[in-house]
Structure formats: structure tokens, C-alpha cells
Amino acid sequence: MTKIFGHRGAAGSFPENTMPSFLAAIDVGADGIELDVHLSQDGIPVVIHDETVDRTTNGKGFVKDLNYSQLHSLDACYRFPAQSGKAFIPSLEEVLIWSSPGDFIVNIELKNDLIHYEQLEERVIELVYRHSMPSRVILSSFNHHSLRKCHSISNEIETAALFSERLFEPWNYAKTLSASAIHPIHYAVDETSIQLSQENGVKVRPFTVNDEKKMKSLFKAECAGFFTDYPERAAAIKK
Template sequence: MRFNDSSDMSSPFVSSPVEKTSIFSWLRVMAQKTDSNRFSSPSSGSVPIVIGHRGAAGHAPENTLASLLKAQELGVDWVEFDVKLSGDDVPVLFHDETLDRNTDGHGPIADQDLRALQKLDAGAWFDTAYTGTPIPTLEEGLVVLAQCGMGANVEIKPSKGREAETGMIVGKALAQTWPTSLPLPLVSSFSAAALKVCAAVAPNLARALLVSNVPKDWRAQLDASQTDTLHCLSSGLRKRKAKEILDAGFTLRCFTVNQPKRARQLLDWGVHGIISDYPDRILKIV
């Protein structure tokens, strides 16, 4: 599926290569004009229990439009996906630092402009049925979300050294162009720096800090990230730690939970949400 390749600089999204400085300068100007009333933080009830990981990554190539559409087909209300910047600062749906694992490209994604990225195959690695599937832009992803009526947990996934830059560009893009027909997004990141910059340009947008294992100073890290929501790897979470976080009044979700039995255990502990490659499996036990 392809969408309009507009290069209109009135939008923070650009679907054809432009000068890096043009996008960055435009975003700096627009950041100064942000209407803080554009967002009100989502209520805890607006984010469902089950969220599809990278779309529905167990069923279709991760972070592609096909994966988002598959999630909708499975009855998922919200999806999670990763957003990085191309070499010319266009937000795209992609997880890894490099292109090698799940495209026919090689090397850091940050070294390639959008035009080069759009020539890559991001689907054949998963199944030959998806041969020719492109890396989508965030703009294209939002079009699909609006068409499907799905909300999203948008993970800011900065390349090394681009934490603040990515937080600003993605936060500003979401604040300016998020479909008004959808529930407001939840933004998450492993990078406290990215979350802080996102908070500056979209101050009322809900955020979550991502961690692998819950650190001893988890509360201090949440404070530093300016959020009251923690997303952690499920495999290392124990009941005592979950209780500590939940009893303190914080929101807790777990990734990547693909076994219904584990999901049921986490939910019985009081965990607020499950992020899964196979959201259809988890929906059956909720």
C-alpha cells in the first residue's frame, strides 16, 4: 500500500528527500508555536489491555503497514510501533539500528535518506508473500491507523547520538498531525532524553519509560523521564516488584508477552497492559 508522496513543507512529514536542515529548521519554528491545548493526557481507561507489538509482528513483518493492517484484522484496538529518523530526518517505522536483520539493505539506517530506504524490501525476510513490502513513513502509518480506527503506542527509537533530535521531531510530528478521529497516542522510549524533549514540544502527550529489567531506582528514572508509566520486559518481572510499582500508584505494562498463561499471571498481579506479537492469543484470555 502506497500513499501520497507529498513534499509539502507545511507538514512535519516529508515523503520525498529534502534537505536535512530544512526539516529540522521547520520543526524548530513550529515547536515555538505549539498550542499546548492540542493535547490532553489520555485517561488510563483509553489505553486497552492488549496492544499489538510492532503491529502484529508474529503474523506479518514488523513495523510495516501490512503488520498494522493484520492487527486490525485480528481485532486489535491499539498497536505499538517503533519510529526512527532517516538520514534526512524523516520519521519512519523501524526498530533496529541497522538495516541488515529485516531488509535487503546494510548498515545504519541513519546513513540512508528516505529515497534510499523506500527502495528496500522490508517484508521478504519474514515470508516471501511479503516480498516488496517497503519501510513506511510515520505519515503513512498514521493514515492506516485513521483508516482502521486504531490507537497507538509510539515508541521513539533514536539512533545512537540522535536522542534529543528524534524526540523533538517525532513529538512535534505527532502533536501536529495525529488524526483527530483517534484516541491520543501514548509515547514511549528507552531514552529519557528523548522523552524529555518530547514532553517539551508536546507537553500534554502521555509518555512511558521503557526498561528491560526494572532497576532499583525505577522511581527516580520515571521522575527524570517526566512520566508515571513504566513498560518493562515481562521475563524479568517478579510479583513483588510489580506490587511495589502498582502500590505506589504507577501504571505498569509488560512486553513482549506471547504466552497466554504468562499474560494471565501478569494481569492477575494487576499489570495494566500486555504488548504482544500475537495479540489475538492474549485477547482470548482477557
């Protein structure tokens, strides 16, 4: 059964990577959420997409140069002024505390392809275990060295390789990383590559799928899942 992942929550309708966005995604029927993690100046895994806070908050500066208290005090309402005062940068732990009683999947994207965060993998994995969620978490990254490191720390937690171009036999490449899934940009895979990957034991979950026609084709192809800014649209089609 193809699983629907709310990309940065329900990012088409709520401020991305915030608790209101994650709550909305699960409320409308998503099977999981996707979020992005950087490290604060004081070494706390925080949930935000960009290397800086400039685009999505009322602050300025690099995430790595601000401590968690400073980051959490920023208003992250972004394009949704109605959410002002309700949407903030959460810590990964805050999201996992909320998630742990549920049954949905949490895809954690490690945002370490541009900035090297010392101990990011160790700190994220420690939190996953602290909240007893290794079977409900996927670790993904464009930094494939980081995925290998994650697998060496814990072979219980699923890892998935993100990429933005067509690969030759992507299922074989995934296996060189000890990854059990690939998360390609949606135009980098077709029905044949989805089928061949999954026949070879590698799950396929394209991103970011907002077109309803594309959603229908992925359900038809029985891909493992996909990421969308509009989980409510995908849930309606799935029904």
C-alpha cells in the same frame, strides 16, 4: 482493563514494523500497536527497529545514511516471503494517517539510545499533533534523557520508560522523568511491583510477552497493558 499492544504490529506472523503487520494486529483485536522510529538521511521519521536495514530488508546500510525514497523502495518482507512486494518501510506519517480515523493506541518507540538523531523528538511530536493524535500516542524509549525532552516539548503526550533490569521502586524513578508509565522487559516485574507501581499512579506495560501463561498472569494482575508478537493469542485469552 489490560490493553493488548501488537509488538511491531503482529510481528510473530507478519513482517515487523510494516503496514500489513499493523493492519493484522488491529484486525485480530489488539488495543494498540507498537512501532520503532529512526530518522532517514533527509530527516524523515521512518518505522524500522534496527539502526541498519540489513536484518529486515533486502538492502544494506544504516538508516541514517539512506534517504526516505531509498528506504521505502526496499522489500521488508524479512522472514515472510509471501509478503514480498507488499511489505515496505513506512514513514511514521503514513502510519499516523492510517491510524488517525481509528480508536486504537499507537506506541512510538524512539530508537535514539545508540545513535543521536538531531530533532527526532521534535519531528515525531510535530507529526503527532499534525494528525490530532496526542491523546492516543505513547512515546517510549530506552533513552530516558529523550523522554524528559519529549515531556518538555509536550506534557499532553504520555511518556513511558523502557528498561531491561529490575529497578528499585520503579514508580519513583518514572516520576523523576515525568513519565506516567514504565515498559519493563517482562521478567523485570512481578505482580507486587505491578500493583505498587499502579497504586502510585504509574502504569505498567511489560514487553515482549508471547507465553500464554504469562499473558494470563498479567491479565490477572490487571496491569495496564503488555506488548506481544502474537496479539491474536492475547485477544483470545482476553475474551
